[in-house]
Amino acid sequence: xxxxxxxxxxxxxxxxxxxxxxxxxxxxxxxxxxxxxxxxxxxxxxxxxxxxxxxxxxxxxxxxxxxxxxxxxxxxxxxxxxxxxxxxxxxxxxxxxxxxxxxxxxxxxxxxxxxxxxxxxxxxxxxxxxxxxxxxxxxxxxxxxxxxxxxxxxxxxxxxxxxxxxxxxxxxxxxxxxxxxxxxxxxxxxxxxxxxxxxxxxxxxxxxxxxxxxxxxxxxxxxxxxxxxxxxxxxxxxxxxxxxxxxxxxxxxxxxxxxxxxxxxxxxxxxxxxxxxxxxxxxxxxxxxxxxxxxxxxxxxxxxxxxxxxxxxxxxxxxxxxxxxxxxxxxxxxxxxxxxxxxxxxxxxxxxxxxxxxxxxxxxxxxxxxxx
Amino acid sequence: xxxxxxxxxxxxxxxxxxxxxxxxxxxxxxxxxxxxxxxxxxxxxxxxxxxxxxxxxxxxxxxxxxxxxxxxxxxxxxxxxxxxxxxxxxxxxxxxxxxxxxxxxxxxxxxxxxxxxxxxxxxxxxxxxxxxxxxxxxxxxxxxxxxxxxxxxxxxxxxxxxxxxxxxxxxxxxxxxxxxxxxxxxxxxxxxxxxxxxxxxxxxxxxxxxxxxxxxxxxxxxxxxxxxxxxxxxxxxxxxxxxxxxxxxxxxxxxxxxxxxxxxxxxxxxxxxxxxxxxxxxxxxxxxxxxxxxxxxxxxxxxxxxxxxxxxxxxxxxxxxxxxxxxxxxxxxxxxxxxxxxxxxxxxxxxxxxxxxxxxxxxxxxxxxxxx
Numbered sequence: 001x002x003x004x005x006x007x008x009x010x011x012x013x014x015x016x017x018x019x020x021x022x023x024x025x026x027x028x029x030x031x032x033x034x035x036x037x038x039x040x041x042x043x044x045x046x047x048x049x050x051x052x053x054x055x056x057x058x059x060x061x062x063x064x065x066x067x068x069x070x071x072x073x074x075x076x077x078x079x080x081x082x083x084x085x086x087x088x089x090x091x092x093x094x095x096x097x098x099x100x101x102x103x104x105x106x107x108x109x110x111x112x113x114x115x116x117x118x119x120x121x122x123x124x125x126x127x128x129x130x131x132x133x134x135x136x137x138x139x140x141x142x143x144x145x146x147x148x149x150x151x152x153x154x155x156x157x158x159x160x161x162x163x164x165x166x167x168x169x170x171x172x173x174x175x176x177x178x179x180x181x182x183x184x185x186x187x188x189x190x191x192x193x194x195x196x197x198x199x200x201x202x203x204x205x206x207x208x209x210x211x212x213x214x215x216x217x218x219x220x221x222x223x224x225x226x227x228x229x230x231x232x233x234x235x236x237x238x239x240x241x242x243x244x245x246x247x248x249x250x251x252x253x254x255x256x257x258x259x260x261x262x263x264x265x266x267x268x269x270x271x272x273x274x275x276x277x278x279x280x281x282x283x284x285x286x287x288x289x290x291x292x293x294x295x296x297x298x299x300x301x302x303x304x305x306x307x308x309x310x311x312x313x314x315x316x317x318x319x320x321x322x323x324x325x326x327x328x329x330x331x332x333x334x335x336x337x338x339x340x341x342x343x344x345x346x347x348x349x350x351x352x353x354x355x356x357x358x359x360x361x362x363x364x365x366x367x368x369x370x371x372x
Numbered sequence: 373x374x375x376x377x378x379x380x381x382x383x384x385x386x387x388x389x390x391x392x393x394x395x396x397x398x399x400x401x402x403x404x405x406x407x408x409x410x411x412x413x414x415x416x417x418x419x420x421x422x423x424x425x426x427x428x429x430x431x432x433x434x435x436x437x438x439x440x441x442x443x444x445x446x447x448x449x450x451x452x453x454x455x456x457x458x459x460x461x462x463x464x465x466x467x468x469x470x471x472x473x474x475x476x477x478x479x480x481x482x483x484x485x486x487x488x489x490x491x492x493x494x495x496x497x498x499x500x501x502x503x504x505x506x507x508x509x510x511x512x513x514x515x516x517x518x519x520x521x522x523x524x525x526x527x528x529x530x531x532x533x534x535x536x537x538x539x540x541x542x543x544x545x546x547x548x549x550x551x552x553x554x555x556x557x558x559x560x561x562x563x564x565x566x567x568x569x570x571x572x573x574x575x576x577x578x579x580x581x582x583x584x585x586x587x588x589x590x591x592x593x594x595x596x597x598x599x600x601x602x603x604x605x606x607x608x609x610x611x612x613x614x615x616x617x618x619x620x621x622x623x624x625x626x627x628x629x630x631x632x633x634x635x636x637x638x639x640x641x642x643x644x645x646x647x648x649x650x651x652x653x654x655x656x657x658x659x660x661x662x663x664x665x666x667x668x669x670x671x672x673x674x675x676x677x678x679x680x681x682x683x684x685x686x687x688x689x690x691x692x693x694x695x696x697x698x699x700x701x702x703x704x705x706x707x708x709x710x711x712x713x714x715x716x717x718x719x720x721x722x723x724x725x726x727x728x729x730x731x732x733x734x735x736x737x738x739x740x741x742x743x744x
Contacts, residue, residue: 034715035708041699041719064686064711072689072707080703314436317444327413331452335444336407339436343406346718347413 001192002220002251002272006372010243010270013371016220016251018052018084018145019189020076025251025272026371028263028364029054029086030357031280034063035079038280039350040357042081048326048358049365052083052145054275057138058090058097062121062128066141074143086146086275088255089135089177089196092153092224097122112152114169132176140184144191148222149177151196156229163200170198171212178216192219194253200225201234203241210245221246222253223271235262239269260289260303260363267367274364279356284349286341289359290321297366303359308352313338320355328355373564374592374623374644378744382615382642385743388592388623390424390456390517391561392448397623397644398743400635400736401426401458402729403652406435407451410652411722412729414453420698420730421737424455424517426647429510430462430469434493434500438513446515458518458647460627461507461549463568464525464596469494484524486541504548512556516563520594521549523568528601535572542570543584550588564591566625572597573606575613582617593618594625595643607634611641632661632675632735639739646736651728656721658713661731662693669738675731680724685710692727700727 002025004014016023030037030045033056037045045053055075060066072078075085094117095110111118116131135150150173152166174195181193195213199206213221223242226235235257246252253273254266263274279289286308294302306313308320316334324330328337328351340348374397376386388395402409402417405428409417417425427447432438444450447457466489467482483490488503507522522545524538546567553565567585571578585593595614598607607629618624625645626638635646651661658680666674678685680692688706696702700709700723712720 034711034717036712036717036719039718039722059715063715064707068687068707071687072705078705078708078711315440315443333444333450335436335440336450339406339450340408343431343435345406345408346411346721347408349718350411350722 002249004248008371009268011268011367011371012270012272013368014251014272016146016192016272018192020082020084020145021051023051023084024368026267026364026367027051027273028360029273029275031275031277032056032079032081032085034059035069035075037353037357038284039346039353040280042079044327044354045081045357046083048354049361050083050357053081053085055085055087055142055144056090056093057087057135057142057148058093058130060087060142061090061138062123066138070141070143074141076143084145085142087139087142087144087148089139089148089150090130091135091148091151091196092256094119094130095153095155112169114172132173133180136177136180136184140181140188140191146192146194146220147181149174149193149195149218151198151224153198153225153228154200156200156225158200160202160205163198163202163205166200167198167205167209167212170196170209171216174213174218175216178218194218194220194222194251196222196224196255197242198225199238199242201230201238203237206238206241207245210242214245214247218250220251220253220273222255222273224255226254227256227258232262236265236269239266239271243270260360263360263363264297264367267371276360279360280353283352283354283356286338286348286352288320288352289356291323291359293323297363297370308334308338309341310338324355324358326355326358327351374621376620380743381640383640383739383743384642384644385740386623386644388518388564388644390564392454392456392517393423395423395456396740398639398736398739399423399645400732401645401647403647403649404428404451404453404457406431407441407447409725409729410656411718411725412652414451416699416726417453417729418455420726421733422455422729425453425457427457427459427514427516428462428465429459429507429514429520430465430502432459432514433462433510434495438510442513442515446513448515456517457514459511459514459516459520461511461520461522461568462502463507463520463523464628466491466502467525467527484541486544504545505552508549508552508556512553512560512563518564518566518592519553521546521565521567521590523570523596525570525597525600526572528572528597530572532574532577535570535574535577538572539570539577539581539584542568542581543588546585546590547588550590566590566592566594566623568594568596568627569614570597571610571614573602573610575609578610578613579617582614586617586619590622592623592625592645594627594645596627598626599628599630604634608637608641611638611643615642632732635732635735636669636739639743648732651732652725655724655726655728658710658720658724660692660724661728663695663731665695669735669742680706680710681713682710696727696730698727698730699723
């Protein structure tokens, strides 16, 4: 359940209560796709201020399997993370990875009907069938704290007609998810169930999707189908269409975004929750986020990125960011990190990922303080 | 300097005093070839009882360069490890990796003369010249605590004549190393300098090599040219030939070995120091060392190895070793570790390496206690 604590114009700060603890909003979720944040241990995530992480329904269903994780006592117990976990529904992966299977195995990658989605595992070609009910069942087996409905996420670009069909299906599937969720959570500690607004880059469809889902009623609302290839400037528009429709007493989650300046804009517009691969993925490529010498958080101007692989850091014995107190910056020089990347030592990935995650988590804490 | 504290038959326990602290013998050195123990941070090494680690002269010379490391304040400072470091001399790598360059670049990989060794970097084909003096200079730049002389390590099999030439060259080079080392350490805190006994599988040459080096006089003596392909049972013989010649008041180091039962045999024979890639390399392949339910350390029978990738561990929610208190065994199940390996998550390598290193370090501590 969500408690709004402070507002500054449209920006909000508050708290979400889950069965595994309270989370301060706005917040960022490190991504633990396959039951671990790449290269980072739970203790380390806690030490840099992570409040909640994101697991992936699709990946965990196929490997190692949600029933196995249930036997292990749920995902928290399996991966040893005792704070909240949000699981996405698998919709995005079923469509994007299923399509990839077509290339690998020469079969139709994805077959969508009103009942659900048939797709091939791109790793081995085995066939699977995902439905709204199945997605909820998997997420309950994972013992997720925040469960996402199973949605249809059309790729960009898609025609108005295609997106309209996806919106209608997403609404119908959200209803089925809620019904099944209510049946299955009668006798257990209740997780939260969030719906996902679709509608692509079409104003009428975004509004229609949001209105329909709000009418049904969920614990929170996500905005999906962004960062799928549409022009960047569309994102602000989509938020302007959708956010005013969403109830103020429910959390809002912008899925899969983004660069720091995008997150700041979205928080100012009234978004509470974020997840993104950028800090960890960029970190693994040696691209590091640095605070400039300024106290102000101004979009596009309070930070810079460096590529530590650059020759100019070869004999740079300063820390990556002297203002940062992460394990990397407290202990090691730019020259050392560059060396680790140059000789392909895995410690490089760990230190860089940790630093970038801390940059993101610190940013969220600062944004929260500015609003409160 | 070495202090013998206790003896049990031929087994010894003692202490080596280095410029960065005292090390209890017998001990095992985790391998930090390129300035980091793969996947493990210095704090973690300390937490599992590592007293000293091993850096590689050859690799650090080529990348990032010993002069760069000197500018960083030495290898301790560069990689943030404040306990002792031993550096091998690069002899083994110059011969084995230089030969590989031949395949890659179609040039003669290694050219040995009495002056030194010319070889190609197998990564990019650039030519380098290593001499005894150069090896010492690099190791002093790295600010090593225990410096190894530059030796010639002939491959197995090699004829008596070939090995004889290598032994003579190794002795001559050891003299040059010592001379250069004495010149260069007049005004600095003195590291220790160890010689390396060669001689292959030939009794007369091993004895000749040991006698010649003891006559010159070093701070410690290593036995090199083992674990290079010779039959396993030869190792015990080599120790029987060499150890009685080595002075009792100097430490003995068996280079590059070995399996736990080999280490135990060598400790019983009177060896003090070990290094080996086995715990970390095996760990990275999912092979884990486990103590059996016995208090006795009996060669070949006090431990077993499991391959965590085996299907039978899929739903095994027990820790890898319930008697072990490493990060892996305290927190995670076999099923979770197997999953991490199955989906190629890098955390798998870290947890498995840490566990295996702790197994080795615990073994050494136990051996020491049995002798003391």
